Amino acid sequence: MNASDKGSTLIPLWGxxxxxxxxxxxxxxxxxxxxxxxxxxxxxxxxxxRRAYLxxxxxxxxxxxxxxxxxxxFTILVGSSDPLYPVKIIIGIIGWTMFARxxxxxxxxxxxxxxxxxxxxxxxTVFATSGTLTNAVLxxxxxxxxxxxxxxxxxxxxxxxxxxxxxxxxLSFTGWGIGLLLAPLAxxxxxxxxxxxxxxxxxxxxxxxxxxxxxxxxxxxDGWHAIVAHLxxxxxxxxxxxxxxxxxxxxxxxxGYAMCLTIxxxxxxxxxxxxxRKAHRxxxxx
Amino acid sequence: xxxxxxxxxxxxxxxxPRQYRKEDIQPSGVRNISLEVNQGEVLGIIGRNGSGKxxxxxxxxxxxxxxxxxxxxxxxxxxxxGVGVGFHKELTGCENAYLYGALMGRTTxxxxxxxxxIQSFAELDHHFDRPIxxxxxxxxxxxxxxxxxxxxxxxxxxxxxxxxGDASFRKKSEDRVKQLIQDSGAVVIVSH
Numbered sequence: 001m002n003a004s005d006k007g008s009t010l011i012p013l014w015g016x017x018x019x020x021x022x023x024x025x026x027x028x029x030x031x032x033x034x035x036x037x038x039x040x041x042x043x044x045x046x047x048x049x050r051r052a053y054l055x056x057x058x059x060x061x062x063x064x065x066x067x068x069x070x071x072x073x074f075t076i077l078v079g080s081s082d083p084l085y086p087v088k089i090i091i092g093i094i095g096w097t098m099f100a101r102x103x104x105x106x107x108x109x110x111x112x113x114x115x116x117x118x119x120x121x122x123x124x125t126v127f128a129t130s131g132t133l134t135n136a137v138l139x140x141x142x143x144x145x146x147x148x149x150x151x152x153x154x155x156x157x158x159x160x161x162x163x164x165x166x167x168x169x170x171l172s173f174t175g176w177g178i179g180l181l182l183a184p185l186a187x188x189x190x191x192x193x194x195x196x197x198x199x200x201x202x203x204x205x206x207x208x209x210x211x212x213x214x215x216x217x218x219x220x221x222d223g224w225h226a227i228v229a230h231l232x233x234x235x236x237x238x239x240x241x242x243x244x245x246x247x248x249x250x251x252x253x254x255x256g257y258a259m260c261l262t263i264x265x266x267x268x269x270x271x272x273x274x275x276x277r278k279a280h281r282x283x284x285x286x
Numbered sequence: 287x288x289x290x291x292x293x294x295x296x297x298x299x300x301x302x303p304r305q306y307r308k309e310d311i312q313p314s315g316v317r318n319i320s321l322e323v324n325q326g327e328v329l330g331i332i333g334r335n336g337s338g339k340x341x342x343x344x345x346x347x348x349x350x351x352x353x354x355x356x357x358x359x360x361x362x363x364x365x366x367x368g369v370g371v372g373f374h375k376e377l378t379g380c381e382n383a384y385l386y387g388a389l390m391g392r393t394t395x396x397x398x399x400x401x402x403x404i405q406s407f408a409e410l411d412h413h414f415d416r417p418i419x420x421x422x423x424x425x426x427x428x429x430x431x432x433x434x435x436x437x438x439x440x441x442x443x444x445x446x447x448x449x450x451g452d453a454s455f456r457k458k459s460e461d462r463v464k465q466l467i468q469d470s471g472a473v474v475i476v477s478h
Contacts, residue, residue: 009360010292010359010360011358011359011360012356012357012358013357013359014348014351014356036388036389039384039385043374043377046377046381047376047377051376113372115368115371115372116368116371118344118350119344119365119368119371120368120371120372121347121363121391284298284300284350284351
């Protein structure tokens with residue numbers, strides 16, 4: 001509580017909140033705590049690269065260097081002849097990193113700040129969100145490494161490019177929602193964090209980072225494999241990012257978009273409900 | 287007399303660790319506490335280690351939710367405990383003061399008005415603009431106490447936190463807390 005709560009009546013510290021309203025309450029709480037949110041994002045951005053000589057350049061260099069390694073593996077060792085392959089890999093890495101970091105930072109948000117939550121009444125969703133938004137800022141900075149490829153490959157500059165941040169935000173939103181769902185459990189059972197670390201490593205290969213949607217389609221076709229593949233919430237957004245940058249159009253079926261949006265929305269709705277109901281008690285029991 | 291905080295039949299129990307569940311061990315915590323804190327009162331809570339004093343204080347501060355019962359408050363509540371928790375080693379003393387203030391629910395404008403006082407009380411001089419990874423533990427504690435005691439709440443909750451720094455800083459902190467107690471609407475102090 002702070003001075004702004006000052007009033008003439010006694011106010012319950014833990015007012016009852018109906019379950020179905022929790023997803024909206026999380027958003028209004030975040031808006032109300034935007035000052036703290038801004039400070040935490042600034043802290044995370046400052047702290048991450050403050051001691052590095054190259055500073056924020058690392059946000060651009062990281063996906064670029066990884067793309068060099070994967071391009072080497074695929075063009076030299078595997079024999080891929082696609083000249084746009086490095087661009088596809090960079091987009092895949094940026095998209096996947098966005099999702100994976102959102103998922104891990106929000107899952108760890110309670111356990112990593114447990115000392116603070118045991119001494120201060122702070123809105124816990126702010127901590128789960130600040131890490132996600134910090135990574136979103138870094139991902140947008142990372143996108144600048146695509147600029148040289150526009151000149152090298154004469155890539156089209158169209159209004160569709162406006163969809164690039166939308167796809168990135170969808171990846172971020174999905175990771176954040178699932179992270180909210182898992183955070184109270186990860187606070188109680190540390191094994192969840194190990195499991196998430198494993199899933200993120202495995203997910204890198206199961207998501208379209210090194211492979212593309214077209215590669216998958218030409219190999220497996222439209223059967224049940226495709227339905228299972230669309231359960232991975234990164235498949236459609238990463239493919240969408242590639243399409244808007246390269247000016248292509250992958251044949252993503254309507255159900256693919258529907259599944260992707262449903263998973264993102266359900267992840268957030270259930271994540272917000274579980275987080276608001278369980279997070280406060282989870283930090284007491286540690 | 288105006289009531290600034292009311293606890294009604296409040297209970298919080300910590301779960302018994304899994305390895306002890308087969309034994310007949312009663313869970314620790316606090317049970318069925320009812321009390322009122324009035325405007326202008328200084329309430330002392332004493333008890334042995336593990337008797338639940340800090341747990342009660344954390345519930346009063348809204349940090350821990352009770353299993354049952356209700357806790358109501360009027361105005362701002364501030365808990366003076368765990369001073370310095372939330373500091374980030376890569377940020378400067380000044381940046382950490384703003385962050386710590388925000389964690390206590392204060393706005394940038396409110397901290398702006400007190401930042402010089404915070405710097406001068408912490409006696410950090412030019413170190414205030416350096417990352418706190420370069421600070422000694424005493425310097426970190428001085429900064430923490432300086433920020434934590436800079437604001438005047440309607441209800442101040444104190445959990446024995448002032449044994450830090452050298453003798454002169456301890457004396458200075460004690461004087462500051464005494465002043466804070468005088469200025470705050472009501473105070474609850476926990477001690478052995």
